[in-house]
Amino acid sequence: MGIIRVDRLCKSYGTVQAVDGMDFHVDRGEVFGFLGPNGAGKTTTLQALTGQLEPDSGTIRVLDTDPTVEPLETRRRVGIVPERGSPPSFLTPREYLEFVGDVRDLEADTVADRIDHWADRLGFRGKLETLHTDLSRGQQQKVMIAQAFIHEPDVVLIDEPLANLDPLVQEQVKRFLTAYAADDNAVFVSTHNIDVAEEICTRVGIVADGKLVTERTLTATGDEDASAESDSSSATDTPLLEVFLEHVGDAATRDMPVSALESDDPHAQP
Numbered sequence: 291m292g293i294i295r296v297d298r299l300c301k302s303y304g305t306v307q308a309v310d311g312m313d314f315h316v317d318r319g320e321v322f323g324f325l326g327p328n329g330a331g332k333t334t335t336l337q338a339l340t341g342q343l344e345p346d347s348g349t350i351r352v353l354d355t356d357p358t359v360e361p362l363e364t365r366r367r368v369g370i371v372p373e374r375g376s377p378p379s380f381l382t383p384r385e386y387l388e389f390v391g392d393v394r395d396l397e398a399d400t401v402a403d404r405i406d407h408w409a410d411r412l413g414f415r416g417k418l419e420t421l422h423t424d425l426s427r428g429q430q431q432k433v434m435i436a437q438a439f440i441h442e443p444d445v446v447l448i449d450e451p452l453a454n455l456d457p458l459v460q461e462q463v464k465r466f467l468t469a470y471a472a473d474d475n476a477v478f479v480s481t482h483n484i485d486v487a488e489e490i491c492t493r494v495g496i497v498a499d500g501k502l503v504t505e506r507t508l509t510a511t512g513d514e515d516a517s518a519e520s521d522s523s524s525a526t527d528t529p530l531l532e533v534f535l536e537h538v539g540d541a542a543t544r545d546m547p548v549s550a551l552e553s554d555d556p557h558a559q560p
């Protein structure tokens with residue numbers, strides 16, 4: 291069953307056409323990568339998917355809800371990790387996660403168990419009682435990841451999933467996202483980092499000028515899986531970087547992180 295379906299989505303800001311006829315879908319079991327250069331329309335689409343922004347036209351279904359009509363219901367059912375989001379500075383991770391669990395209608399015992407689980411899994415147990423204002427950016431990102439999964443939603447939408455995380459935690463998060471999606475859920479990853487898309491995603495949609503211009507199916511390790519190709523996916527052995535350049539153009543790479551183009555470090559972030 292489809293978890294996300296977007297048809298002919300359009301959104302402009304004044305004279306800027308940020309999203310211009312976007313079409314894509316995400317199914318259960320997928321880590322879907324939404325890959326595009328700066329200004330391609332990724333964040334605008336993500337905000338429309340989570341009911342934070344009303345599109346000009348087009349249709350969106352997220353877990354059988356319409357975020358333009360029932361944004362609160364959509365947000366109740368999904369998990370969201372916004373790119374520039376951070377937990378409230380005046381709360382500790384435990385207080386914040388208890389608050390999120392309460393808003394998501396979880397029993398207090400369940401929340402307590404899940405806080406322990408996530409704090410151990412992401413390595414912030416020792417910081418559970420520390421105010422967020424005294425945590426590093428990476429430690430705050432771990433808390434933001436935990437809050438998105440605390441109610442075990444069927445889909446989690448993440449903007450730049452590995453930003454600010456150290457390499458060890460990046461590996462843990464990558465493995466976790468893959469396993470989470472494989473367990474009949476889905477993960478939607480918005481990124482401008484080709485390495486991240488290639489390493490995490492089972493399918494990548496390349497976005498340029500507000501449109502999804504091509505798709506490519508990958509295995510979890512980033513290798514092409516010809517047997518899983520859909521009609522609209524690229525069907526060659528061409529590396530994702532080349533597919534990206536072919537469809538987005540060299541000009542777009544001016545804003546790409548240099549690491550994505552030149553470095554051997556697969557974990558590099560801008």
Ligand SMILES: Nc1ncnc2c1ncn2[C@@H]1O[C@H](COP(=O)(O)OP(=O)(O)OP(=O)(O)O)[C@@H](O)[C@H]1O
Pocket residue numbers: 303306307308309326327328329330331332333334335482
């Ligand atoms: N609030 C806004 N007001 C005016 N223009 C906006 C606004 N938000 C985005 N835009 C413009 O819409 C276009 C798409 O922006 P968007 O943030 O969706 O791109 P993006 O793919 O998420 O980029 P990035 O990777 O840099 O975050 C850009 O040209 C941007 O300048």
